[in-house]
Amino acid sequence: MRGRRRRSTAVRETAAGMVVLRGLRRRWEAYKYRFVPWLAFNVRRQRRTLRYVPEGSQDKIISDEDVFETLLKLFTALFVNDFSRQAPALALLPEVEHRYSQLRSAELEQAAGSSRNRQSQQVLSPDEVLFRTLGFSVTRDRSSLLSAGTGVFVSKGFVPKGTVVSMYPGTVYRKHEPIFFQSLCNPFIFRCIDGILIDGNDKGLSRSVYRSCSWRDQLGPFQMSDVSWLTAAPQNPLAVGQYVNNCSYVT
Secondary structure, eight states: OHHHHHHHHHHHHHHHHHHHHHHHHHHHHHHGGGOHHHHHHHHHHOGGGSOOOOTTOTTOSSOHHHHHHHHHHHHHHHHHHTHHHHHHHHHTOHHHHGGGHHHHHHHHHHHHHTTTOTGGGSOOOHHHHHHHHHSEEEEEEEOSSTTOOEEEEEEEEOOOTTOOOOOOOSEEEOTTSOOHHHHTTOTTEEEOTTSOEEEOOOSHHHHHHHHHHHHHHOBTTBOSSOOGGGSSSOSSTTTTGGGOOOOTTOO
16 A cells, blocks of 8 residues: 555656646746847857848838837827926027927917816826827736736727837847846847847846946936836836737637
8 A cells, every 4th residue: 555655646746747847848938039048049050030131121010201200299299298397308408499399389289278178287198198199008917818927908099000009118239248147037038130139128137227228328317218118107108018918828
């Protein structure tokens, strides 16, 4: 009887060990494409995964002109919505301030036109500005799919085909720059087809590196990069692209 019990215990332990190993293998299969040493090794073996991207490449789903037009339209609306906070900084640069005279006029006209409605005098949230400008808003939330984690959803409005719906924020690394430690257990490393890496992780070492670079590049009161995407409420409502999720293990 003891021999049988020992064998059954050993079988259960072996089965449990196999389950653990299968779980670890699934996690590795999902993560290895973000692990920089694995990327470097496989790029040498499969050079077709890394290629030169010429100007006007057919790989582009949306043209640069369309992207620039969309972003300029949205950022202008965000700037006008937050004009009261931006005005003191602009006052420090008289030679630049006159370029925003049209935006200032638009903001004053908007305030005058909405004076009849007290609610419209309030500063809108970035999500609401996105909806009023592009006709939709997106949000970062927990996916309803099992084991899919956090994803990005259209929370309001309608998105036409070929529309810019998100941006991928993060620290940009060129091919010769070190990113080994940042890539450890980091599922947010995004490799572009030209070899550029973007670390969109908003936690841990990646967060510290991004904030450090932001402080380094800051010119007095003027920030050269947006750090609000590291928070739960980003000022740029499109800065959620790193959470776009395609769960590969849901059947």
